[in-house]
Amino acid sequence: MEPMPKVTHHYLRTKKKFPNVWCAGCGIGIVMGAIIRAIDKLKLSRDEVVMISGIGCSSRMPVYVDFNTLHTTHGRPLAFGTGVKLAKPSLKVIVITGDGDALAIGGNHFIHACRRNIDLTTILINNQTYGMTGGQFAPTPPFMKMGTTAPYGNRERAFDIAKLAIAAGAPFVARGTVYHVVQLEKLVEQAILKKGFSLLEVISHCHTLYGRLNKEGGPIEMMRWQKDHAIPISAAGKVPPEKLRDKFLTGVLWDIDFPEYCEEYDKVIAEAQGKA
Amino acid sequence: MNTATDKKERLMQGNAACAEGAIAAGARFFAGYPITPSTEIAEYLARELPKVGGKFIQMEDEIASMAAVIGASVAGVKSMTATSGPGFSLIQEHIGYAYMAEVPCVIVDVQRGGPSTGLPTKVSQSDTMQARWGTHGDYNAIALGPSSVKECFDFTVRAFNLSEKYRTPVVVLMDEVLAHMREKVTLPDSSEMRVINRMKPTVPPEWYEHFEINPHFVSPMASFGEGYRFNITGLTHNPEGFPTSRPVVIKEKLDKLKNKITHNVNDIVEVRQEFMEDANVAVFAYGIVARSARQAIRMGRDKRIRVGLIQPLTIWPFPDEYMEHILEQLDLIIVAELNQGQLIREVNRVNRGRTRVRGLFRYDSELITPDQIFRKIREEK
Numbered sequence: 129m130e131p132m133p134k135v136t137h138h139y140l141r142t143k144k145k146f147p148n149v150w151c152a153g154c155g156i157g158i159v160m161g162a163i164i165r166a167i168d169k170l171k172l173s174r175d176e177v178v179m180i181s182g183i184g185c186s187s188r189m190p191v192y193v194d195f196n197t198l199h200t201t202h203g204r205p206l207a208f209g210t211g212v213k214l215a216k217p218s219l220k221v222i223v224i225t226g227d228g229d230a231l232a233i234g235g236n237h238f239i240h241a242c243r244r245n246i247d248l249t250t251i252l253i254n255n256q257t258y259g260m261t262g263g264q265f266a267p268t269p270p271f272m273k274m275g276t277t278a279p280y281g282n283r284e285r286a287f288d289i290a291k292l293a294i295a296a297g298a299p300f301v302a303r304g305t306v307y308h309v310v311q312l313e314k315l316v317e318q319a320i321l322k323k324g325f326s327l328l329e330v331i332s333h334c335h336t337l338y339g340r341l342n343k344e345g346g347p348i349e350m351m352r353w354q355k356d357h358a359i360p361i362s363a364a365g366k367v368p369p370e371k372l373r374d375k376f377l378t379g380v381l382w383d384i385d386f387p388e389y390c391e392e393y394d395k396v397i398a399e400a401q402g403k404a
Numbered sequence: 405m406n407t408a409t410d411k412k413e414r415l416m417q418g419n420a421a422c423a424e425g426a427i428a429a430g431a432r433f434f435a436g437y438p439i440t441p442s443t444e445i446a447e448y449l450a451r452e453l454p455k456v457g458g459k460f461i462q463m464e465d466e467i468a469s470m471a472a473v474i475g476a477s478v479a480g481v482k483s484m485t486a487t488s489g490p491g492f493s494l495i496q497e498h499i500g501y502a503y504m505a506e507v508p509c510v511i512v513d514v515q516r517g518g519p520s521t522g523l524p525t526k527v528s529q530s531d532t533m534q535a536r537w538g539t540h541g542d543y544n545a546i547a548l549g550p551s552s553v554k555e556c557f558d559f560t561v562r563a564f565n566l567s568e569k570y571r572t573p574v575v576v577l578m579d580e581v582l583a584h585m586r587e588k589v590t591l592p593d594s595s596e597m598r599v600i601n602r603m604k605p606t607v608p609p610e611w612y613e614h615f616e617i618n619p620h621f622v623s624p625m626a627s628f629g630e631g632y633r634f635n636i637t638g639l640t641h642n643p644e645g646f647p648t649s650r651p652v653v654i655k656e657k658l659d660k661l662k663n664k665i666t667h668n669v670n671d672i673v674e675v676r677q678e679f680m681e682d683a684n685v686a687v688f689a690y691g692i693v694a695r696s697a698r699q700a701i702r703m704g705r706d707k708r709i710r711v712g713l714i715q716p717l718t719i720w721p722f723p724d725e726y727m728e729h730i731l732e733q734l735d736l737i738i739v740a741e742l743n744q745g746q747l748i749r750e751v752n753r754v755n756r757g758r759t760r761v762r763g764l765f766r767y768d769s770e771l772i773t774p775d776q777i778f779r780k781i782r783e784e785k
């Protein structure tokens with residue numbers, strides 16, 4: 129008997145672009161599955177979903193999914209997304225980016241997208257490395273972690289992505305992991321539903337490069353690390369501070385309301401046309 | 405405030421005329437970043453675009469502006485950015501993306517002195533070659549060179565038309581003087597104008613290929629949200645828009661980018677010539693310099709020198725065919741440019757040593773005067 133196709137299979141370009149580029153055991157496919165299930169659950173028409181990405185392993189995702197897909201330049205998917213969304217606000221724009229893409233080359237676009245508050249759902253897959261180019265250090269690994277361009281250990285400080293986004297003005301900031309996949313799916317859903325700029329950081333792993341260089345094991349060991357170090361924000365108050373020190377929080381970290389740019393611009397149009 | 409719908413004489417600067425041209429051509433999206441001497445285009449459109457239901461956004465830099473312009477065009481809205489020297493350098497990567505992804509859009513480069521920050525408030529034509537070769541990789545470019553305030557309007561309209569027709573970015577090469585100079589203009593109303601919109605697909609979504617290979621080298625273009633659900637990438641791709649590493653498909657794609665221009669040069673290239681019927685001497689100049697040249701040629705004709713003007717209105721592709729022909733009748737051609745000699749390379753390339761080619765270059769921030777050109781004609785004749 130043929131196995132029942134999963135929900136995700138209905139949304140994949142199975143005849144066009146498979147097999148995918150990701151290593152066996154990579155976390156990016158887990159994120160893709162969570163996004164698809166969230167979209168399916170929300171009953172969004174695939175014609176209205178636009179998936180935009182930059183450059184890197186995670187940014188290959190749009191090629192595989194049956195939406196309107198735009199694979200752009202390194203670091204700039206949020207700027208492309210700004211144009212798409214403002215030109216046609218009826219579209220649901222989901223931006224897929226990585227830690228190097230969004231925070232290094234795209235850092236300027238990232239903070240301004242947070243500040244400007246256009247309704248873009250940004251899913252930032254943080255694997256602490258440049259995977260596609262072979263394991264160079266990103267703006268995200270902890271101090272003294274190894275990368276192919278940090279052979280003596282990385283001497284830079286890492287960005288705290290969520291704090292950066294909150295400080296830059298993002299109204300919705302959440303964090304999940306590829307281990308906590310049920311939670312991840314819900315976070316994607318909330319991020320899509322949020323009116324305004326939403327950032328979902330997903331802690332993932334690159335066992336092929338980062339894991340090997342830093343002797344952190346394979347995908348199983350690295351996902352176990354996620355399991356052991358993630359604290360749901362709802363439980364954070366019950367954990368003694370010394371036990372929080374090397375942990376990270378997951379869940380919705382920040383959720384405020386602020387006027388969304390496209391809606392504000394409609395008011396600009398009304399005012400310019402003397403209808404306000 | 406006057407808009408393009410009023411038809412009457414008025415005094416306008418080049419930047420404003422360019423902005424009016426964009427609106428008249430159907431542009432409803434502008435993304436930009438403040439930079440002298442192009443800023444008035446952004447200011448004008450920030451005020452005027454919402455009046456016609458269009459959108460203006462000031463981005464965090466020029467790179468983001470060009471990205472937003474491409475995004476808006478992919479969503480189906482005619483879009484434009486305007487910038488100058490350093491900003492034109494910054495957007496080169498995304499102009500390349502627009503070539504590769506075949507996204508119609510218009511880039512106005514109000515040229516100022518360079519390199520680097522250079523001379524923000526001074527005139528120049530030193531981005532002429534950058535408009536052709538600015539981004540990496542192989543591609544063919546379209547660039548237009550207006551020489552009056554009225555032409556800033558007309559050429560911006562034409563830039564949109566060519567861009568939509570051939571699914572390619574088009575550059576309008578203005579300059580600081582043209583941008584800030586005020587002239588009396590009468591703008592046409594919409595009934596007098598030809599506006600071209602991108603060809604839309606007529607096939608059902610399952611047959612649609614966003615980068616279809618066809619004999620015209622231009623594929624019909626669906627927009628996001630219209631049910632076609634295609635992929636766009638800056639990676640070299642197959643007709644469906646998916647990355648490819650197959651040599652045959654790669655070559656076919658790059659040939660398409662080239663051929664859509666080279667097979668249509670007769671439609672794209674425009675040259676204005678004056679007093680060329682009996683001329684054995686010509687001045688070759690574009691943009692603001694062509695106006696000094698026109699005056700110099702009148703001075704020459706008064707002295708019974710058989711001199712004429714060749715003014716390329718399309719800078720890229722270069723008017724090879726016209727030049728090939730006209731160089732036969734000339735003993736001397738003077739190429740006048742506000743740079744250290746950029747288009748003269750093209751003239752020399754087509755000339756292949758047949759006719760004497762002399763350059764008159766000025767890059768000290770001032771315009772080339774009619775008198776300078778006239779003296780050069782007399783010296784070299």
